[in-house]
Amino acid sequence: MYLSLFLTFLRIGAFTIGGGYAMLPLIEREAVGRKWMSREEFVDVLAVAQAMPGIFAVNIAIFIGYRLKKTPGSIVCCLAAVLPSFLMILTIALCFAHIKDNAWVDRMFRGIRPVVVALIAVPCLSAAKTVGITWQTAVIPIAAALLIWQMGVSPVYIVLLAAAGGWLYGRLMGRL
């Protein structure tokens, strides 16, 4: 059982490029397909893993591992999910110092750097769409971005402030 958990999450860690959401279909097929949990349970786990702080993929691995085999299971799943990217990045880190002053690599990265910014701007706009930002609520992300970008405020305070603000809003609207 531990071996099968380990191998499953190793595969998930090794083959998902582009963040936690890209690997959801893969995890669902493994977890629900192998009858580790029902589809309803899986959706519940997803909701909680999203609501938690931390890395989404790691949260899901720990959650599923814990539900199946308690603490040892969660350690096995987390380790397996993290191992492929850890090994790959460590290898890159060991080599990068030697190659980054290479003229070719330098030219490549000159082309890549502005593109990285575009590849962050796009998920920002998609997230704004998903969250349903309107002209009225746009003040929240704009204020958050300006505080971090221009004033150097730590995002920790933004997260705490936003959570407190949401709670207060719910309270004022009489939902709590």
Place this chain on the structure above:
Amino acid sequence: MIYLQLFLTYIKIGLFNFGGGYAMLSFIRHEVVDKHGWIGSQEFTDIVAISQTTPGPIGINSATYVGYAATVNAGYSPAMGALGSVVATIAVCLPSFAIVLAISRFYAAFRRNRHVEAAFLGLRPATVGLIAAAALMLMNDDNFVDGKSIALFAVAFALSWRFKVHPIAIIAMAALAGILLY
């Protein structure tokens, strides 16, 4: 000492990361570039590029890379740097463990808790701001060296937003463009 700093910083990053990898970027940058100066602004952008082309969550990738780079930049050997990777990577996962163990017992209650739901009314829009801050912070002279940079940005944005081209393909094209243009 560097290990302790890495450990505490990545615990904090693991604990306060809401809203996915991109929202995490502004936080990671704030900590590792602005506050501790472990890596430079350009190197940070390079890590993001590497993360986008390799498997695994960006939070893990950054912890592994920064753990290594911070230790080596502090004057230690590459082997000590590898240990720094281990320390930062474990630290970024630890808060998740603590929280999962704490809420597993009553997770259905947590999920439908009205107080938690209300907090998310504020957290969700703020997440968009966190991602925007990451993009804005990277719009600097290090990453945009001339007009060609701006053109590359615009083309990549259009390819990703309008035509849904995969990020790996876009980065590969950008690397090629860099060799041709510079």
